[in-house]
Amino acid sequence: MKKSMWTIVILIFLSIHSFGVSRIEVKDVWVREVPPASSVTAVYMVIENKGNEDDRLIEVKTDVSNNAVIHNTLVDEKGIAKMEKFEYINIPSGKSVELKPSGSHIMLIGLNKSLKAGDKIELDLKFEKFGIIKARAQVKGMQSH
Amino acid sequence: MKKRHTTIITLLILTLLGWGLFLYQYFLLENKDKYHGFLYYKQAPNFTLTDHNGKKVTLSEFRGKLILINWGYTRCPDICFTTLSVLRDVMKELGELENRVQVVFVTIDPEMDTVEKLGTYIPYFNKSFIGLTGTPQEIEKVAQEYNVFYLKNYSDSWPEYLMDHTSSVYLIDPQGRLFLIYTYDKLDSKAIAKDIKKILK
Structure with missing residues (x-):
């Protein structure tokens, strides 16, 4: 009797904890150093959802460019590269999603200053459920990746 | 019977x-x-365009050198940047053979990619790389002859437009034959350098 009581208590406890939690962690955030002529660059990162509810990245803001857009690079079977805008990126619970070269990335359009390797920029990453995460991204040159 | x-x-x-x-x-x-690229094997169509110093350049001037041509535009931070970085690494892998190879970047966005723009963009990757531009008609002709596709891609989320374009790299041998094509997924600096060493031997 006592044993089953405990089981119920534990089950209730667990179910409360497992209900609707999105725990987002962002790491390895970096920005590509671009030649001086460029007014666009890309941001890459690893986003991990340690909670047990799916979440999605829905908006990015930064001071260094006029616009920050979630993009995906696609190379079709004819070898044609296309960029498409994504409204969001799904971050499933318990999964890690990598934004990387030739895949999904945050494109910064209309840079208002040139970014040099070693510089750091601030980004606000907005997740649908978890809210806003302030991330700091390091600018990396060609040598460092 | x-x-x-x-x-x-x-x-x-x-x-x-x-x-x-x-x-x-x-x-x-x-x-x-x-070879790591796809075999093509036909005479490479000749063309004349303007380089990033404003000088007219004809492809056949490089006869005797191996040429790697890639197609893109300077406002493309992901694919074109990656391709040019790979080609830069290819040159490093080649060591002394480096001066028998010419990397050529042809813009498929001639309206935006002026001589000056290419001049600040291309040397960033390697001082020996050449960026080529021309009138939209000139670029269109070259692209057609090389089976290169490009299209303006408009959206509200970016000013002006971006380009969809062929992301393959073309290898022309020292005899002026279009010899190998590397699709984007085959762009590996070590593999390309290996092919080049084999061809130049």
Whole structure:
């Protein structure tokens, strides 16, 4: 009797904890150093959802460019590269999603200053459920990746 | 009797055809294994465009050198940047052979990519790289001859437009033959350098 009581208590406890939690962690955030002529660059990162509810990245803001857009690079079977805008990126619970070269990335359009390797920029990453995460991204040159 | 002869001859022909097909594929596959890019093998169409210093350049001027051509535009931070970085690494892998190879970047966005723009963009990757531009008509002609596709891609989320474009790299051998094509997924600096060493040997 006592044993089953405990089981119920534990089950209730667990179910409360497992209900609707999105725990987002962002790491390895970096920005590509671009030649001086460029007014666009890309941001890459690893986003991990340690909670047990799916979440999605829905908006990015930064001071260094006029616009920050979630993009995906696609190379079709004819070898044609296309960029498409994504409204969001799904971050499933318990999964890690990598934004990387030739895949999904945050494109910064209309840079208002040139970014040099070693510089750091601030980004606000907005997740649908978890809210806003302030991330700091390091600018990396060609040598460092 | 005659019927039997016909059967034997038919069988013989079929056997020979079978063998022929087998050998053909065998050598073709072996050839494919030799290089990391796709074999193309045709005379590379010649063209004249303007380089990033404003000078007219004709492709045939580089005869005797191996040429790697890639197509893109300077406002493309992901694909074009990655491609040019790979080509930069290829040059590093080559060591002394580096000066027998010429990397050429042809813009498929001539309206935006002026001589000045290319001049600040291309040397960033490697001082020896050449960026080429021209009038929209000139670029269109070259692209057509090389089977290169490009299209303006408009959206509210970016000013002006971006370009969809062919992301493959073309290898022209020192005799002026379009020899290999590397699709984007095959862009590996070590593999390309290996192919180049084999060709220049």
